[in-house]
Amino acid sequence: MDALNLTSSTDSNFIEQMKRESGQDPALCYQCGNCTAGCPYTQYFDYPVSQIMRLLQTGQKDTILSSKAIWLCATCETCTTRCPCEIDVARVMDTLRIVARREGKVSEKNIKLFYDAFLDSMKQHGRLFEMGTLLSYNIKSGRVFTDADLGPKIMAKGKIHFLPKNIKGKDKVEKIFSRFREKAKRHG
Amino acid sequence: MAEKEYAYYGGCSLEGTAIEYDMSVKQVMKKLGVSLREPEDWSCCGSTPAHTVDHVFAAALAARNLAIIEKMGTSTVTLPCPSCLTVFKRAHLSMMGDASFKREVNELLDEPYNGGVTSKSTLQLMYEDIGLEAVAAKVTHALPDLVVAPYYGCILTRPPEIAQFDDPENPISMDKILEAVGVKVADYAFKMECCGAAFGVPKREMVNKLTFKVLSMALDAGANCIAVACPLCQQNLDLRQSQVNSTMGTNFNIPILYFSQIVGLTYGLSPKELGLDKLIVSADALIGTRITVEELAQREAARKAEEKAKKVKPKEDDTKPEES
Numbered sequence: 447m448d449a450l451n452l453t454s455s456t457d458s459n460f461i462e463q464m465k466r467e468s469g470q471d472p473a474l475c476y477q478c479g480n481c482t483a484g485c486p487y488t489q490y491f492d493y494p495v496s497q498i499m500r501l502l503q504t505g506q507k508d509t510i511l512s513s514k515a516i517w518l519c520a521t522c523e524t525c526t527t528r529c530p531c532e533i534d535v536a537r538v539m540d541t542l543r544i545v546a547r548r549e550g551k552v553s554e555k556n557i558k559l560f561y562d563a564f565l566d567s568m569k570q571h572g573r574l575f576e577m578g579t580l581l582s583y584n585i586k587s588g589r590v591f592t593d594a595d596l597g598p599k600i601m602a603k604g605k606i607h608f609l610p611k612n613i614k615g616k617d618k619v620e621k622i623f624s625r626f627r628e629k630a631k632r633h634g
Numbered sequence: 635m636a637e638k639e640y641a642y643y644g645g646c647s648l649e650g651t652a653i654e655y656d657m658s659v660k661q662v663m664k665k666l667g668v669s670l671r672e673p674e675d676w677s678c679c680g681s682t683p684a685h686t687v688d689h690v691f692a693a694a695l696a697a698r699n700l701a702i703i704e705k706m707g708t709s710t711v712t713l714p715c716p717s718c719l720t721v722f723k724r725a726h727l728s729m730m731g732d733a734s735f736k737r738e739v740n741e742l743l744d745e746p747y748n749g750g751v752t753s754k755s756t757l758q759l760m761y762e763d764i765g766l767e768a769v770a771a772k773v774t775h776a777l778p779d780l781v782v783a784p785y786y787g788c789i790l791t792r793p794p795e796i797a798q799f800d801d802p803e804n805p806i807s808m809d810k811i812l813e814a815v816g817v818k819v820a821d822y823a824f825k826m827e828c829c830g831a832a833f834g835v836p837k838r839e840m841v842n843k844l845t846f847k848v849l850s851m852a853l854d855a856g857a858n859c860i861a862v863a864c865p866l867c868q869q870n871l872d873l874r875q876s877q878v879n880s881t882m883g884t885n886f887n888i889p890i891l892y893f894s895q896i897v898g899l900t901y902g903l904s905p906k907e908l909g910l911d912k913l914i915v916s917a918d919a920l921i922g923t924r925i926t927v928e929e930l931a932q933r934e935a936a937r938k939a940e941e942k943a944k945k946v947k948p949k950e951d952d953t954k955p956e957e958s
Contacts, residue, residue, distance in 0.1 A: 534793070
């Protein structure tokens with residue numbers, strides 16, 4: 447196992463912020479490793495989830511926020527379900543993503559691009575337009591042939607719509623987005 | 635049944651890539667005498683992408699729908715999709731448990747949500763509200779050749795504080811429903827192991843490797859098909875099965891059916907009505923073995939008679955004294 451670099455100064459504000467925003471106390475973690483043992487994604491993580499918890503205890507803000515692990519977590523809730531200290535670990539990971547996004551430190555750009563394409567579609571139409579979301583992702587990520595192999599299969603089954611369906615209250619959904627943006631701006 | 639009418643929030647996938655889930659749930663519920671009412675002008679729940687932005691924002695996207703459902707005067711909404719379900723439940727529980735969170739969420743909405751809606755997965759509705767006895771009572775057909783591996787995915791019963799249903803480590807509700815309609819189920823260890831969720835587009839290989847494990851484990855357990863209750867699981871296992879084969883060098887050809895499609899088949903509904911032609915990996919060969927329960931009974935009786943005859947025969951030729 448790689449040694450973690452804990453020499454950079456501990457950011458206690460970050461620890462406090464995370465406690466407040468996630469509603470979880472990372473200090474309760476005694477590093478049993480149960481979360482990592484059950485994590486289906488751990489082989490793809492740069493830091494196993496129990497190490498993310500340790501990094502959080504020691505306030506290693508930059509290391510955590512620039513980690514791939516927080517974006518590769520699928521919120522499958524296995525860690526939360528099994529934590530003997532009753533820490534909602536998936537909530538911690540979720541909150542870390544939110545903070546990383548807010549601070550513009552996103553290590554897995556394509557995952558964020560996909561999420562953004564999804565949300566844009568929702569904002570525009572009120573519901574998810576699957577085809578539009580994929581195409582928008584393909585263009586923005588530059589990976590234009592993503593899932594091109596699946597296109598003919600799914601088209602043959604008539605399961606994909608080529609035109610979006612707008613809901614009547616799409617402006618109301620859009621308002622949720624705009625009110626949130628305004629509020630976020632006000633609070634910095 | 636305490637209540638026969640429920641609000642029904644299908645969600646975006648069920649209008650597109652999971653249309654057969656929608657078709658089969660509606661058909662099965664009709665058979666069970668349950669009426670489903672769609673909330674007027676519902677919007678997307680926000681799913682995984684919204685909760686990477688902000689918790690209040692994510693809850694508001696769900697709560698817009700909860701507010702619409704609340705106004706319908708139906709206290710329970712059933713959701714076939716576990717992702718929509720967990721978002722609805724989390725929004726509801728967070729708002730009910732924290733007044734300031736509730737206020738913040740409602741500030742983003744035109745119509746506030748007051749907390750009058752209970753969200754249940756369609757699986758939970760069938761298992762708990764309708765009940766196994768009523769589910770079994772409608773069976774007219776048998777699928778004797780099917781061995782189904784029920785695959786629950788990760789969040790249908792997790793975390794227990796949110797899901798409030800079945801077991802978070804070893805769920806049995808889908809197993810029980812399938813057994814109630816006379817279908818053989820295979821038990822295996824991977825019935826909750828994550829399929830790769832929403833990463834199919836940005837991280838295809840990772841998802842293929844994860845679904846590979848689920849498919850392999852189901853096969854090893856002796857299953858010839860998998861039952862699911864989640865549009866994303868279905869998509870990763872069915873639509874992406876060809877990608878699994880090319881990534882992993884395998885040759886899987888395992889039909890992935892929604893549990894509601896299997897139940898519908900035992901109710902005598904046509905494969906077309908249940909959207910079975912929408913599956914990418916064809917289930918036609920398996921479905922083709924469907925017979926009526928009367929035919930099954932005849933077949934069973936014939937088999938027993940044959941067995942009996944076999945047992946009797948050696949006795950006739952036996953010259954030795956009979957052993958007791």
